[in-house]
Amino acid sequence: xxxxxxxxxxxxxxxxxxxxxxxxxxxxxxxxxxxxxxxxxxxxxxxxxxxxxxxxxxxxxxxxxxxxxxxxxxxxxxxxxxxxxxxxxxxxxxxxxxxxxxx
Amino acid sequence: xxxxxxxxxxxxxxxxxxxxxxxxxxxxxxxxxxxxxxxxxxxxxxxxxxxxxxxxxxxxxxxxxxxxxxxxxxxxxxxxxxxxxxxxxxxxxxxxxxxxxxxxxxxxxxxxxxxxxxxxxxxxxxxxxxxxxxxxxxxxxxxxxxxxxxxxxxxxxxxxxxxxxxxxxx
Numbered sequence: 001x002x003x004x005x006x007x008x009x010x011x012x013x014x015x016x017x018x019x020x021x022x023x024x025x026x027x028x029x030x031x032x033x034x035x036x037x038x039x040x041x042x043x044x045x046x047x048x049x050x051x052x053x054x055x056x057x058x059x060x061x062x063x064x065x066x067x068x069x070x071x072x073x074x075x076x077x078x079x080x081x082x083x084x085x086x087x088x089x090x091x092x093x094x095x096x097x098x099x100x101x102x103x
Numbered sequence: 104x105x106x107x108x109x110x111x112x113x114x115x116x117x118x119x120x121x122x123x124x125x126x127x128x129x130x131x132x133x134x135x136x137x138x139x140x141x142x143x144x145x146x147x148x149x150x151x152x153x154x155x156x157x158x159x160x161x162x163x164x165x166x167x168x169x170x171x172x173x174x175x176x177x178x179x180x181x182x183x184x185x186x187x188x189x190x191x192x193x194x195x196x197x198x199x200x201x202x203x204x205x206x207x208x209x210x211x212x213x214x215x216x217x218x219x220x221x222x223x224x225x226x227x228x229x230x231x232x233x234x235x236x237x238x239x240x241x242x243x244x245x246x247x248x249x250x251x252x253x254x255x256x257x258x259x260x261x262x263x264x265x266x267x268x269x270x271x272x273x
Contacts, residue, residue, distance in 0.1 A: 004106045004146060006214050012110045012143075014204035016136075018197040019117040025193035028186050029126060031171045035133050038164060039117060042140050045156075049149045059236055062149050063245055066237070069152075069159050070252050074259035076164045080171040081263040087175040088269070096188060 009050040017043035030083045030093045034076065041072045106146050113139035124187070126172045130165065137161050151233050 016039055023036030045065040052061025087093045116135035123129055137160045144153035241249050 007208055008106070008110070009143070009147070010208045010213065011205055012113065014201060014208060015114050016117055016140075017204070018201035019114075019121050021200055022193055022197035023121045025196060026121070026187045026190055028188050029176075031168060031175060032126060032129055034171070035120060035129060035168060038133065038160070038168075039120070039136065042137065042160075045152075046140060046143065049144055049147050049152055052149065053147055059233060059240055062152050062233065062237065063240055065149075065152055066155060067248060067252060069155055070256065073159050073164055074255055076167055077263040078259050078266070080167050081267040083171055083175055084267050093175040094186070096186075 006050060009046060013043040013046040028095050030095055034079055041068060106143060109139040109142040130169050130172055134165055151237050
């Protein structure tokens with residue numbers, strides 16, 4: 001089995017990262033913004049796992065990406081709970097419409 | 104070869120997730136992206152991470168996101184579609200980030216770094232999976248982050264349940 005060149009993995013991760021940035025900037029629905037954040041987490045994890053191949057003790061990058069996945073799961077749960085409360089309060093999940101401070 | 108199939112699949116479905124305006128289509132194309140990334144993890148000798156990706160992301164986070172879509176938009180009206188703002192600036196910023204990252208990755212000659220020359224073809228050695236060594240590391244070198252992670256998950260669980268509760272009805 002031939003080695004996958006490291007640059008190609010890094011380029012894939014760069015593409016995924018900028019797609020996530022694009023989703024976070026341009027989308028106005030709160031859940032899609034969360035999806036963009038998940039895409040960014042995945043790009044970062046891809047880098048960690050790719051470099052973990054070269055680690056003599058092999059697993060430090062993989063351990064790090066394990067904890068990144070864990071924090072991402074916790075973040076998604078809390079963020080979606082907040083989105084639900086915001087939707088119940090404002091009757092919309094559009095970030096442009098809820099960007100006001102009012103009662 | 105398999106890597107490029109997964110990579111193209113991940114990029115295409117990620118791009119579709121950004122381009123489509125339907126929230127449910129975006130959710131399901133995120134599913135394909137996460138599955139392809141899990142496949143790439145397998146090709147990078149990270150079997151436990153791949154299984155974790157499948158169980159946590161595809162089985163947990165994506166189901167949460169689909170619930171979030173369905174609970175925060177009425178399917179019949181327009182709110183299942185998300186509108187785009189800042190399209191020009193967003194594309195510009197994301198494109199600049201992509202160009203900058205690609206340029207520095209291609210310029211950096213990363214595979215010539217000295218500590219990357221130690222790669223062996225059979226990185227796993229005589230083990231057939233990383234599960235045992237990840238378990239050993241979790242209980243020795245990484246035991247403090249492991250316990251902190253359990254605390255974080257507990258706090259997130261209680262916080263999410265508390266935030267999502269309807270206070271008027273209780």
